[in-house]
Amino acid sequence: MAQQAFKLFATSPKGLEPLLVDELSSLGATTARQTRGGVEFFGTLEVVYRVCLWSRLAGRILMPLIEQPVEDPDQLYEAVHDFPWEDHFDSTATMAVDCNLSSSKITHSRYAALKIKDAVVDRFRELTGQRPDVEVKQPNWRINAWLNHDKLILSLDLSGDSLHRRGYRTEGGLAPLKEHLAAALLVRAGWNTLSQAGAPLVDPMCGSGTLAIEAALIAGDCAPGMLREYYGFFHWKQHDAELWQQLLDEAQSRREKGLESVPRIVGYDRDPRAIKNAWANAERAGVEFCVHFERRELKQLGESDDFSQPGLLITNPPYGERLGEKEEVLELYTLLGEKMREQFLHWNVSVFTVGSEFGQALAMRAQNKHTFYNGALKCLLLHFKVEPEHFFRAPITASHGLANVITLSDGAQMFVNRMRKNLKKMKRWAGRNGISCYRVYDADLPEYAVAVDLYDGRAHVQEYQAPSTIDERLARRRVREVVTVLPELLGIDAEHVYVKTRKRQRGSDQYDRQDKRREFFEVNEGGLRFKVNLADYLDTGLFLDHRLTRELIRDLAPQRDFLNLFAYTGSVSVYAAAGGALSTTTVDMSSTYCGWAKENLELNGFTSHVHQVISADCLKWIEQHSRKYGLIFLDPPTFSNSKKMDDCFDIQRDHVALIKNACCLLTDDGVLIFSNNLRRFKMDHDALTGLEIEEISQQTIPQDFERNPRIHNCWKISLGK
Secondary structure: OOOOOEEEEEEOOOOOHHHHHHHHHHOOOEEEEEEOOEEEEEEOHHHHHHHHHHOOOOOOEEEEEEEEEOOOHHHHHHHHHOOOHHHOOOOOOOEEEEEEEEOOOOOOHHHHHHHHHHHHHHHHHHHHOOOOOEOOOOOOEEEEEEEEOOEEEEEEEOOOOOOOOOOOOOOOOOOOOOHHHHHHHHHHOOHHHHHHOOOOEEEOOOOOOHHHHHHHHHHOOOOOOOOOOOOOOOOOOOOOHHHHHHHHHHHHHHHHHHHHHOOOEEEEEOOHHHHHHHHHHHHHHOOOOOOEEEEOOHHHOOOOOOOOOOOEEEEOOOOOOOOOOHHHHHHHHHHHHHHHHHHOOOOEEEEEEOOHHHHHOOOEOOOEEEEEEEOOEEEEEEEEEOOHHHEOOOOOOHHHOOOOOOOOOHHHHHHHHHHHHHHHHHHHHHHHHOOOEEEEEEOOOOOOOEEEEEEOOOEEEEEEOOOOOOOHHHHHHHHHHHHHHHHHHHOOOHHHEEEEEEOOOOOOHHHOEOOOOOOEEEEEEOOEEEEEEOOOEOOOOOOHHHHHHHHHHHHHOOOOEEEEEOOOOOHHHHHHHHOOOOEEEEEEOOHHHHHHHHHHHHHOOOOOOOEEEEEOOHHHHHHHOOOOEEEEEEOOOOEEOOOOOOOOEEHHHHHHHHHHHHHOOEEEEEEEEEEEOOOOOOOOHHHHOOEEEEEOOHHHOOHHHOOOOOOOEEEEEEEOO
């Protein structure tokens, strides 16, 4: 016989609701739906027990019994008095009433709670001659009343008390996180997956240890409700003690097995009283043997520990009120950021903070963030991946009260001097030519092997992969120095410095996302508009070294049908269309870049059907098509073994066949512009007899790339007469 399904409601702090929907569904709840103040769901008695025992995120579990309009105290009394309370509890059971009001004609919650209590007591007295007594702290059953716009929702509190009270914490710090909020932070930080992979966890400002203990309970598959000795359903007439015991036995078995494989979990704090409380809490939670707490100053973090295995650093630093002064909190965040960058490379970091300015003091770009409320206080959980490309210098202003002093190495000072010299020269040149996106530094100093490009007030820094003979730590330190000084040198915000490592790309690597921030913005070049993205991909969407090549295409385009092969984001197609091409056909294997190309064309008003964008393998496409074009731009990758291709492609080995096939699509007077980025590329003229081939590489290298004349190769090819 199927069990009865009850309509239920789980209360939740603001910000936890989406996570709670997923958790309740995993525990067997059906039709879980986020609503004001929590999650509505349906579940059997077994689901009720599982939620009370296993939910890490819920507050109270309520079962609505009465839902009807009431406009005054008399109607409230009647609605409660008419309900058959005797079907749920004995007259001798103690009770309590919680009441909350919102936009109700009944304006005093204590008066409303009194009317509800009187209605219940009177009904029992009339039926049995006995009345239940009121017990505020731990009654046998608790009623939860909610009066909203004169509608009454009266529920039985099956949990009896908030489920965040696990039973292990009798003492907290000055401002401890509630247990279900701590669990939610861990879930958002990805601890479920990381702990299963054996990753360690560190909380450098652990307070009374709530984050570390909740992390141990999650990793150890421990039901958070097992320690509780009190639930609101214990004296409910529909309580099934045998079923409840079965679930307790199951939870105990899972706990014993799970605690055998808890990864390393460490908490530090400067306050010895907090560490004492943390150990006491861990002992009551039964996880004292799989966590470690130790008194340690933040400045000592990582000095005597082996953190070589990446894991999760998660912490809830002071909000400002504890230390009294905002400047002190900012200094604390600055120190935390330094420790993260120095000691926790490749780790995941999640920091729970009250303001973005504190987060910026960490001097790393957050990959994601989630909003939570700690009581009434709106907070952010900032997520970082500790990689050099995400580092930047924290913005420091007089209002922060921090010292604006940077100690530079001799090499870094040389970099600063070279950058100032380049900027002075390049800004004048760019201004005269109306150029807003250009290169200002290209590994001018071999020790500082980076390229720095400016994009309308933003800096794109590409770190060239260091040779194996260079110490990796030294190379990373030099990149950090570059990132540290650039905001001040360029006069831009630190968050507008984007850092990537450029290495030889294989297969479809050039298409892989580096990030998922979707920070697109528009730039102007040659009177045209283009979308660029400095965060998500290795390349930005606009190859700056092809600026003159694009101008050449515009000059050659009038009254010609134009074909753009390996088109990337279609910027060359936009130039051809602007130059008066009869039509443009843009072909690239990546659907992402094809979508980007369409947006670039539309951004410039080229929406006609004569401007086609096709997602296809260019090598196959040119073999299968016979339409003739008066102008073709061919800019293939150096190497590719993408899954979308039948075979790998090598530009040196395969360029002859590629050029011949492309020339088959040329009109008799057509022109093919062929380009590639292989520095040691050699054109096989002997194998390409019958074609007129003119190298124009030097003519297509812009002034800002003159320091690197092999940035690309370029040829103008036409059919022989």
